[in-house]
Amino acid sequence: MNDRKIHIESVCAAEPKVSKTTEAHKNPIYASSTFRFDSIDEGISIFKDQPGGHVYTRYGNPGIEAVAAKIAQLEVFGSSTSAYGLLTSSGMAAIYTAVRCVLQSGDVLVTQQNLYGGTTELFEKILPSENIQCLALDFAEEGALDKILSKHSRRNMAIFIETPANPALQCLDIQAVCELAKAYGARVIVDNTFATPVLQRPLLLGADLVAHSTTKYLHGHGLSTGGAVIGRDEDIMRNKAWTFMKLTGCNSNPFDAWLLNTGLKTLALRIIRQSENAFYIAKRLREMKGISRVLYPGLPDFSTHAFASKQMSHFGAMLSFEPGNSLMDAKTFCNKLRHCTIAPSLGETDTMVLHPATMSHLKVDPSLRQHYGITDSLVRMSVGLEHPDDILADIEQALAV
Ligand SMILES: Cc1ncc(COP(=O)(O)O)c(C=O)c1O
CATH class of the missing domain: 3.90.1150.10 (Aspartate Aminotransferase, domain 1)
Known part of the structure; x- marks a missing residue:
């Protein structure tokens, strides 16, 4: 049987073996939707232990994960804190993933009125249909945030902020917002797109999650669309955010992750x-x-x-x-x-x-x-x-x- 000659169609259809004598200096693009198992037992063990070993690119991909980990490293740079990252298909997907991994039906999202227009639209048009109440306020108004958090303190809450804000560039005191949030048990998500982790690191100021449109500075060359969610809490990131991303299919893809890494270097x-x-x-x-x-x-x-x-x-x-x-x-x-x-x-x-x-x-x-x-x-x-x-x-x- 082993000696039987195969047909030309089978040679065409096969994946050729890669001969690798040394490691590539630059990470290759892992342009594969699927990863093969040596045996059913290996497949069972990898499937059981997700996220972890690779099965299918929507679940995870070596190239995507390497870049997500690099952005997480940047967001906690200069500290001993650990962080976990996920790459998404866009900045909007990152924001939606971040919000939905901490809020469920019946919960409250408190946010500022002056966000990127797309984010405001997401919060006004999509979240209410999922029974997440979205309350937008002017953070510059003395005591306004405290008042709203106190009014809804019996409910599960998250605060979403963007600083500097698009396009009038108003800034919020991240540390003060986080301290107030903690007093009410609310989580804080910061859109760090405008500042990037080189200029500002919200996780080190008390934020729970950071969202990015990597389409902007992180990639920096206008050739790729993507987003990133970074967080300090392993359960939120590896279970909730990862599950949300996997099941809604808002993951990044090998090529965009590779382009993003090229941009990140500078x-x-x-x-x-x-x-x-x-x-x-x-x-x-x-x-x-x-x-x-x-x-x-x-x-x-x-x-x-x-x-x-x-x-x-x-x-x-x-x-x-x-x-x-x-x-x-x-x-x-x-x-x-x-x-x-x-x-x-x-x-x-x-x-x-x-x-x-x-x-x-x-x-x-x-x-x-x-x-x-x-x-x-x-x-x-x-x-x-x-x-x-x-x-x-x-x-x-x-x-x-
Ligand atoms: C501050 C900010 N956050 C998020 C987004 C959405 O990013 P994307 O277009 O990658 O979905 C944008 C887009 O302009 C933005 O300016």
């Missing part, structure tokens, strides 16, 4: 240089004729500068400003930019602008937009790695009448 260099560029531009914009307002956490008179100074090592590479006083002024300005690109994302190597009121925050109640300074003339800028004088020159020529 994350520290990029975010620090981009933050320096943004700070330089923010200061220069304040002196520029035609700019009526500049929002940047590093400016000493920015409303929440004190919180940013307390918890961030640099002030980030996002800034917002008003080139005039009307929607038409903002439109004219953006349309005249030659170097900076109008594109609805952020965190890439080149400078991108977006008009929040008509793009990312279009679905947000106009009165709320107004309250948080997301005016019709506000333009958001994701500052890139170019020489900042070239970005300023582009802004100047776009302002010129």
Whole structure:
């Protein structure tokens, strides 16, 4: 039987054996949906011990897990704390996974009103249909968070915050929010997309979970869509979050994880240089004729500068400003930019602008937009790695009448 010749179709269909004499210097892409077992007994033991050994990429994949562990390591860098990570298909999937692994039907999510527009929509349109009550408040209002936590203290609660917030960059005191949350037994989830773990590490300030859109700075090159959830609690991460991800199928994939890792290698260099560029531009914009307002956490008179100074090592590479006083002024300005690109994302190597009121925050109640300074003339800028004088020159020529 062993000597029987096989047919050409069978040779075509087979997976050839890889001859590996030495380890690859760079991690390969594990582009396999399935992992093979040497025997049924091996399969039984690996299936029994999930998450762990590899069975199927939706459950786990060596390349994806290596990158998730690297982001977890970054989020607790400089401490002896351990953290666990999961990569998801997008930032939205990461936020949803983080929320749903700590909240069930009947629970309460307390959050700020000025979040990324997509997150607000998720909380308003999806969570209520799962009987999770979503309460949005202005965290700047003295005692508001305490009042709401106290009112619902008999229920299981989580707090979701984003700092700096998209697009007006208001910052929240992560440590103070976590201390208050602990007093009420509430969990805290922080969207750390804008700061990245190089500038700010919420888990070390008391947060339970961190969510990222890795589509932004962590990958940094605009070639990949993804998200990450990082947490300190092994049961939450390895059982609840992993089970949610596995069963909803919102996992990452081998290629995006590989791209993400390529970007992560330069994350520290990029975010620090981009933050320096943004700070330089923010200061220069304040002196520029035609700019009526500049929002940047590093400016000493920015409303929440004190919180940013307390918890961030640099002030980030996002800034917002008003080139005039009307929607038409903002439109004219953006349309005249030659170097900076109008594109609805952020965190890439080149400078991108977006008009929040008509793009990312279009679905947000106009009165709320107004309250948080997301005016019709506000333009958001994701500052890139170019020489900042070239970005300023582009802004100047776009302002010129
Ligand atoms: C702060 C923040 N969180 C989450 C997201 C959602 O990320 P993704 O588009 O990767 O789903 C975004 C998208 O812009 C964002 O700005």
